[in-house]
Amino acid sequence: MAESLGNVSLTISIDAMGGDYGPDVTIPASLACLKNNPELELILVGDEAVLAPRLTGALLTYRGRIVIQHASQCVGMDESPSKALKNKKDSSMRVAINLVRDGRADACVSAGNTGALMATARFVLKMIPGIDRPAIISTLPSIYGHTHALDLGANVDCSAEHLFQFAVMGAELVKAVEHIDNPKVGLLNIGEEDVKGNEQVKAAAKLLENSSLNYIGYVEGDSLTAGHVKVDLIVADGFVGNVALKSIEGAAKMIGTGLKDAFGKNLLAQLAGLIAYPVLKSFKDRIDPRRYNGASFLGLRGLVIKSHGGADVLAFKTAIQLAVCEVEQDVIRKISEQVEKSLALRESA
């Protein structure tokens, strides 16, 4: 863990200016996390003139557990990754990631634009040796609890080897955060039969079959949320994974909107809705996307958590908590060791 600011032992850097709402969301979420987790220290990165006035009370309340790190620039939500990398060397995003590189923070959380965050993280932190490309992993609610899936959009074209590397990294993360020994790994495809799929997926299946992973075979899109068997980790290239994720989000929105409309149709329906409200609410809370906010960038030599750009306080809090969990579980070290082992295993084969 990072060198401590005080006598506590877990430090997260927060890109306080990132996301659609910037400090309006990042500050209250940060303070809520500090309150809930006495071991946590936060470095809020951004324009000191903006952040300091909002933190006068907190700097006293959480003395030593919260500090402001000034950064003079912001990366726009639509800014191109290459421009952000080139022109925004003092952005809140970049400085927050620098803190991870320098060992001053154990992880960084940002709701900034995904492309810029990924490009900056990759440039600053570098890749784990043996991993060619970073991947984005996140969690989806499922009938079995939840499913982890990667890559959710970092890579538009992936070779079989890339997919294999994603599986190795993802399985290690799932082991660590779910406390299970041998997570079931499925490969996303358009059918479960051997003949199905494109060349990359077929070749990746061979690599996975010959690995030490608990590979269960091809799974289809429905397995992300409601397959006929439980899968702990689903591996896909970033194009397919991202489309699947967004498709699920859309379906949930469509059903939510539809139910709302149906219960608003007339007085009788409204009454029924009122009576059913607590039940509907409890279920809605379970699959609330804010409870699943936070995607981890895997493959880098440091921990970066990407929050949804439109995250509210609850959602951003979830992302910070995810960072805390992954730091506590020492995910980066475990992944690095596992990647090394996998490589050694393959070289000896």
Place this chain on the structure above:
Amino acid sequence: MAESLGNVSLTISIDAMGGDYGPDVTIPASLACLKNNPELELILVGDEAVLAPRLTGALLTYRGRIVIQHASQCVGMDESPSKALKNKKDSSMRVAINLVRDGRADACVSAGNTGALMATARFVLKMIPGIDRPAIISTLPSIYGHTHALDLGANVDCSAEHLFQFAVMGAELVKAVEHIDNPKVGLLNIGEEDVKGNEQVKAAAKLLENSSLNYIGYVEGDSLTAGHVKVDLIVADGFVGNVALKSIEGAAKMIGTGLKDAFGKNLLAQLAGLIAYPVLKSFKDRIDPRRYNGASFLGLRGLVIKSHGGADVLAFKTAIQLAVCEVEQDVIRKISEQVEKSLALRESA
């Protein structure tokens, strides 16, 4: 329309043995359609020894509007397309498609295995000149009503040209069945910005921008069901399209299961469920996958509708009705003419 059996004018061949339930589903669904549509004639294809005893009454009731065409073989639901093509020349599937080729039926409906149906249809019917590959198109419920999407799984790798051809065919189908002049066409991608996507998608976008189609740009997975603007047709390669479709099905199942569990949790929840039932049911009916059953194979010189293998009577009926609609709207002729026009336009450019 096909040469008439009697004095009515629309004939569909039914692969009566196909699907998980065969004649148990195909026969009652066929009879229901005959009852609803006095212009309809059906040719039920399959083992006469199995079909005839179940149709004695119907052959009288719908005299001249229903006939049995014997076929001695069945294609298994897991049979490989190449084996079906080679060894099952007298299958109910093959004979039903032959009837379309021979002009005896205007369209064919089968719940048989997708791969075999596609391979057989392509072999028997041949492609529309100018189209390289067939694609599967279907309809999904959306907050705007519904969305058409293709390719849903016929092609695992698609070039930009293929995606463009899918768009031309799909738009023509949407025009015909939705009675709209200029359907909005979106290209499925992992972001709406120009820089997003793989090479094929970027190149397809260029082709679409320079076409006469009402191309609105990139759309993300959520646009299939709940995008921020209405899209009439969404184009994707078959791998991505299929994963998206199954992901949406899974999400709907997960939410359905979750709601059922929530309303079953305790007596109070059960009571609330009872009161909310009519509202929940009306909404469930609207997005009932059985009401969206039936995918069309586009690009062939004849109309083939694929029903879900696990279709029940209501679902299979929907697939037959889709066939009727597309025959009435003369979809194949319209697509062929449009493809010819598009080719001519490009050659003159």
